Amino acid sequence: MVRTEIQIGILFSRTGPYGTIAHSQLNGAMLACSEINADPKGAVSLIPEIRDPGGRLENYASDVKSMLGKGIRHVCGCYTSSSRKEVIPLFEKHDALLWYPTHYEGFESATNVIYTGAAPNHHMSPLIDYLCGRFGQRAYCVGSNYIWGWESNRVMRDGLQRRGGTVLAERYMAVGDTDLDAIVDEILELRPDFVFNALIGVSSYTLFRTLRAACQARGIDQPREVPVASCNLSEPELEEIGADSADGQISSSVYFSSLQSSCNAAFVAAYHAAYPEGPRVSAEAEAAYIAIHLMALAIAEAGSDEADAVREAVAGRSFEAPQGCVTIDPLSFHASLTPRIAVSRKDFEFDILLDTGAPVEPDPYLVGSMTCAPRPARANVRIVK
The missing domain is CATH 3.40.50.2300 (Response regulator)
Structure with a gap:
């Protein structure tokens, strides 16, 4: 040939x-x-x-x-x-x-x-359902100061408002900015039910490390009391965060290497x-x-x-x-794609918590529901662990 x-x-x-x-x-x-x-x-x-x-x-x-x-x-x-x-x-x-x-x-x-x-119905919509059902409806949103951060936080805010929830604060950092002390101090002052992280790259890695250290200094169990959830957290980034802070972080994605x-x-x-x-x-x-x-x-x-x-x-x-x-x-x-939600481990891998079990049609404009409830040809979410 x-x-x-x-x-x-x-x-x-x-x-x-x-x-x-x-x-x-x-x-x-x-x-x-x-x-x-x-x-x-x-x-x-x-x-x-x-x-x-x-x-x-x-x-x-x-x-x-x-x-x-x-x-x-x-x-x-x-x-x-x-x-x-x-x-x-x-x-x-x-x-x-x-x-x-x-x-x-x-x-x-x-x-x-x-x-x-x-697309957002693959990661944002399932995550909003999970966070509201598991932790509560009061969010602190932080993102990198460009389209991804703006729109992700907007979708989170709209989803929470539809459920009667609220965003306590919404903050933005320049891409590559690692001065996050003020952000972490505000998170611990407001004590949201969860933090939604739409930072990217080194800014995101610094948030995880700084928040974990601040929580440990105050005797706070960060994963349990101040959970952080992301739609852009993956295995190589856990390694960048480091074993001391990588575990217990929530990620909504369509693929995990585990x-x-x-x-x-x-x-x-x-x-x-x-x-x-x-x-x-x-x-x-x-x-x-x-x-x-x-x-x-x-x-x-x-x-x-x-x-x-x-x-x-x-x-x-x-x-x-x-x-x-x-x-x-x-x-x-x-x-x-097949939506999944997982929690990270110290060995830089993830344990999968929720899995639709089958591909979900893309809905890039979220013209359907803001939840992951199925439309025709969509799959039901199943609890994995």
């Missing part, structure tokens, strides 16, 4: 304030490229061109312009929503596709983007063999892995890397991913 070589772009800030998680995304994407290129039955070989914007927003557009200018039509990349928003007009102008493998705040459906990360399945076991083993120095597997690494595999399948079916043909080929396509079956919705081009 004659294989067609397709040059693609890989765009992740493996350096900078959120470099740990973006580096895991890069690893997930490159693992998928290796598997695709090693498959003797494969119709395409992917030739990746890797760019590292270093977490600087102005670098994303220049890197994308350079890649698209070379004739690349498919780029897997971006972690922050700001970077995604920055480059979407370029993909529209050049008739190319961005494969976006990151959980995000929703309220977008761009013609030139394929979304393989979690999932028990043969497919996930093979994925984790292959990832660790390829990248023994890390960072660890993450939900974002899995989303990038999914994106590249779906990209290759769609290009092969289309018989071309032309954007419209590939977009048509990926619509409705399924892939057996480490998290379970993933399908691209032909209307929104977001993925159907």
Whole structure:
């Protein structure tokens, strides 16, 4: 069989304030490229061109312009929503596709983007239900000062208000800011039922360490009395936080490396063999892995890397991913994913608490319910532990 070589772009800030998680995304994407290129039955070989914007927003557009200018039509990349928003007009102008493998705040459906990360109904809605049912309805919200933090806190606030709850305070920090003493002091003064954390990168890691230390100094059991919940906390970030503060933190996601399945076991083993120095597997690494595999399948079916043909080929396509079956919705081009909620351990892994047990259709605009109660073709949440 004659294989067609397709040059693609890989765009992740493996350096900078959120470099740990973006580096895991890069690893997930490159693992998928290796598997695709090693498959003797494969119709395409992917030739990746890797760019590292270093977490600087102005670098994303220049890197994308350079890649698209070379004739690349498919780029897997971006972690922050700001970077995604920055480059979407370029993909529209050049008739190319961005494969976006990151959980995000929703309220977008761009013609030139394929979304393989979690939409807000996959992580926000289940988390709001869980927190209100388990801890209470008084929240302290803190986030990084950009789209992800703003919109995530807005969804949390709206969800709480629908349940009769309230947000005691809503604070924002610049991306990369680690001066969180005032935030922690306010949390301990207000004593919310839970803290909702929408910080990213080093800001988030510092919050966990600073809050745990302050609680210990006051004799407070932080995980039990001041629980922190996030929609963007994964295994490599637990390692960055450190064993003294990593345990007992709540995460709402669609993938955890502790999932028990043969497919996930093979994925984790292959990832660790390829990248023994890390960072660890993450939900974002899995989303990038999914994106590249779906990209290759769609290009092969289309018989071309032309954007419209590939977009048509990926619509409705399924892939057996480490998290379970993933399908691209032909209307929104977001993925159907399996929501889960977990709590972290000192060994930088997670114990899964809740699992829908099956994929849930994407609802990026939250036009359905703000709860995770099922609509047609949706799965019921089951308690795992």
